[in-house]
Amino acid sequence: MSDQEQGLMPLVPGQMAILRQCKSAFCQAVQAKFNCMAVLSEADSFGSNSGVSRAEKRYSTKLSSGVEVSVWKDDLTRHKVAAVVNAANENLKHGGGLAQALSDAGGPMIQKWSDDFVQKYGKVPVGEAVLGPAGSLPCEYIIHAVGPYVSPNPSKWETDQATPFLMNAVKKILEIAVHKNISSVAIPALSSGLFHFPRDLCANIIVKTIKQFEEYAGFHGKNLEIHLVNHDEPSVQEMERATKMILDSHSISGTYSGGQKGRNQGMTSSSSNSFQFGDLTLHLKRGYIEKEEVDVIVNTIATTRNLSHGEISNAILKKASRKIQDEISRSSPLSFSGGDLYITKAYDLKCTAVYHTALADNALKATHTALYNGVLECLRKAAWGYKSISFPAIGTGNLGFQRQDVARIMTDAVAEFAKQMTKLHVYFVVFPKDNKMMEAFENEMKRRKGEAKSSEVRNDVTRSFDSAAKQTTANEIPTVEFFSVSKEAQREAKAWAFNMLKLSDNMTIRNNHVIYLDQRDHENLLSLQAKFHVLIKEFFRSGNGGITITGSPSDVSCAAIEVESMLCKAQEDFAKAEERDILYSVVRWSCKDEPWIQTPETSAVLEKAYLAGNEEITFSNHKVRFKSMVLIDNSGVFSKMKRTCLLDPFEALKNSFYARIVRSEEYVDKEGRRALEDFGLRIVKVEKLENIALQQLFNKNEQRVKDKPKRLYQRVSAQFCDLICRVGFQKEFAPPAEQRYGNGIYFSSTVDGALKLWKEQDHEQYIYIIQARVLTGKSTIGSQDFILPPTIMGDPLNRYDSVSDKGQTHVIFSGQQALPECLIICDKSSAV
Template structure:
């Protein structure tokens, strides 16, 4: 159950929010775990907020051997396909143009993996292509294709000599698609930008090569999306397709609200994107997969559920069996994704068509619950099948209408929420696909979307929505009259901490904004260029510091509003650095253990658990199988018996400890008396003495952990690693450092500690 609270904005806060709204929303989400909706504020951040991209399909046709070719105007960092093609250079150095955009959006692992590829296999020469994973992009793979590179003053002869190279690059893209078992790929106008290859010749070459491949093809049909975000490239690709390809199917501009028989229609409402596509549900790379399961809860019954079971493994069936005892029919059972390319699976239990309650009402209820669960768990993408259109015999047109109208209503009532909703049809199920396509076209051509209030509608759940953030039109209008921020979170503590930060850090200070966050140390050239530009744009001064193991930034200036605006922007930079760090650590775990990283925070109801020195608001049990496996390996390596110890940390790092364990960046004590590592104490009382500078928090956060202290020696402030064991090889070090009373220990490897419980305590006044 999500709660919400409204924070009224005075003149000063409103002025701050006007200038840094997107950064503020990011900070409230990543620092405090709160979704934020800004009401009644006329934004001034302009291009600081990236607008929603509405994919615009201009052309589509199916070639004689089955290949589908379509032309799109879209952002390649967010386009929907199995793979994206990057217009790369020979060294796979992604420093400009499309390569930089994809690398920025996908995170640092794309460049790292590219560097490893070149180190091990050498340069990728013109006309060749290489495959890497896609990082944080919503693709399975990136195909790095190296096209011809011409001088800006090239001749016609240069173009003629370079054209076969571009043709080879396209052939290698298609070859890698088949090798990697990829169904669809997004290809830009390779070499036409920074590499100076003429755009018209580029379009002709790409399209002709696709046609030739289809004529020779003996494999499965491929889906080729020719995608660019600039109008000249889109128009040239469309011209070449119309000139050289048979036009069996075509799609006009989605901006005009018509998709014809497009293979992948898309509709964007607020920040929610609806997409219809074809494929196999068990192969989808998404945060959430929705599955339809029978009343017997047996995944072995039914072709689709059986495919999910085979891909996920027996663990998914075991979790269903465990949870089913407390579930009612016509609900949703949530499990982990296990071997699937998703975080979670929502197993929906549907009745037969002629049940005593109309199936469209139950279906609407299920869709509503799935979307709200996705929103509450802060997931970004969800993939639905056409629920009930198989053995249950639901009418395809009714299912399409109910599922799509439910998503539209959700999008309108959760303005500001980012969610990608896809409807997946089996490739041969043309009738169901057409039903959803017609439903999408109806919505695109309608001036009025469905009502924003689901109660009482024949198409939506009869019960009240499960979250309090749902707002009717009248409520939204009245709220807009008074400027305020609406905070939405699953816990009161998160909202309380966020509210305190808004009033104290953003508003009450005068001419100085102080940030203590060790992820400042992870800032690179781009972040420091941003800091320099802030000082140029605003009349402020920025000073970086590092003291007692903690990095800090102080922002000062004569105008307190300008200081606050820059402070929020820098906080957002810290949050981004923190998230990139977490992703890198998760990727490292995947490489080490060859298994997917997952974690869970669940309420622990044993009131006697832990210390009674502080009023306990809630205890959460932390479970992360990967961290546990690494801890067990470390225990064997050290031959050590774990000790139960505590660490106090700021509110914003509780989630990070659950995800990737303990790191020295998260909670350095006020004084690092015993070494520059990760500190633990025997009791929460001692932790309060060791960590005093987090006292601005309204709540206290203690993590109880098993810690492998092993062979220990007395520490000192100058030690960045434990000293060598006496009489042994210099590389043989002590396992930890300690104080004289041995109730404080410092370890230097985060896998020596396993987080088990989080205690959230209320401060005594």
């Protein structure tokens, strides 16, 4: 199984509905629990950005292979395609220009993934491209393409030398799109910005490479859309010029049409004014849209949202009552390519909801594309829980569209949507006195009826349509894809997601960080309880805490995902506080002129930035330059900084103070390997865990305890592996089923004992065992009442170092007495 298949999880409609309500919480939980990024496909199904400017399609041409190449003026961070291309550098450091804009818009996961990729595979060579997750961008993927760098005002010789690299970068983009079945890709003018490649030559090379790729049959029959997207007018004009000049003579058509070849395929007639598109039925009727008795009525409105403007909108306003105007005035738009959509209640109308679509300010800005996308967007939204929707004839009023165009475009949109195999009744409602509009729709249906009839003579339409529709659905089925440098993390994230989306009327989330939820968190729990109509209860007993949720299955899943995200935030806040204290115990930052620098919080921030290799950091209106070790205040005054290591001097460990490094099985000591083998476990990965700060604190404690450390084991959940490497062992991370010997940190002297001490996590795919050096020192038998080691001879200043069961189980009460050595990941299926 490939890494991509391993990280890919198809979604059924019920799961889509759940994730639609809690996408943000889901992605945050996956990131926090597994250091893994979740990318949800079918962006329109999960919501989109609002309030964005509209994309402008300047030119379109279709190649003989069926691939469409179009030129757009748009902000690439908002452009809606399956994948956008980033003009990246070799290190995938997105610190300027388009790269920074995409990274900022997509959120921190883009840079995090890039850093992990470079750490694992090295730099991306010039002329190459790699596929990664798009974070919060309105697409599924981002393709990082590294174009060539040339000097400002380059010579012809320099651009000639760079040209093959630019061509190869574009070729790699196209190869990725074809290989990964990406339906649409947006390519900017690579290398023409910060990399100084001449804009006109850049446009020529990109378009010529697309042409050559087709000539060598590179598209393999894929229905790919290539968008050449730039936000600056000069680049857009050059792309349009190059596309017309190089591709137009080789294309099927050089204009944009709202219809597409084959959209009517699979349509059969059911009556004179009804047609069947697969599972969708289209009805044509005369009537008043405001009197329709369906689930959803569509209204066409001006961008001002004044419902009294326009005959249809005004009729709906009068019928619904003034409340509908008040609601739409408060509503935020759902943006789509071509306009905005507002959803309101029906009030006095005989429907459930009203979709108000705003296509353009006036007729000059209106396009057939906007109309097509507007109808399609309404259909997509209606498919979520509704069975019927009624449209008026959109665009023939103030927008000035020709009636025959409206009939063709609206029917095209219905036919395209029908490929999703969605059961829906769609009504086109024509004003009773508008005979010309009715005639236009009837002619369109007659034309399609004739095409359908002739198709039946040639072949079995139903069978061919079903096959094509199933293939389209298979390619476009909504999915969650998990990205991580670790395939084990991918599998765990996928298994966790499956467990969270499994329909059940009760769910228990076990996480001891429930005790760190604050007042605001408890208020949020009450809000979730009301929002999803579930019962939420916290528990903490025998050293184990968590939250139980009961209610209807889909509501339980939604609430559980939100609760997981909340607990992960509490967990991360706890870890950051521990991290701060650990660092402050081994290193201090100070500034004689600015005493506030010496706080644990500020010192930790500076230390992490220093170890990360940052040249400078800005906070609290001050700037710290690490190379010169100076602090600059907002008045430009310089002060000397000082970094003091309290124990032993140390520098960065892989740009941090901790690291996980993959090692061979031989890294585990012979005794540990033998114990795992005796228990029937197969090791799939071993990671060396290093932490400079923890090492120094452990060494200090070793001097105090004096006795040699023991090599002990702890079984942990997948979500705590990275946290233990960061902040060491904590009692919250791995409480056993019963804390018989005290409220502390438990270890076992054998693998067998560890597997018995900690209960199995049902949904986890692997067994995670951490091998550690533990300072047990002077020990005595434990008791479940202990929160500290008992005193020796009643002296409160003289206590035992640990407690035990006088057998395999050992308990310490300070994380600084244990040092994680390695993480051993075993195949769960091999356990006997």
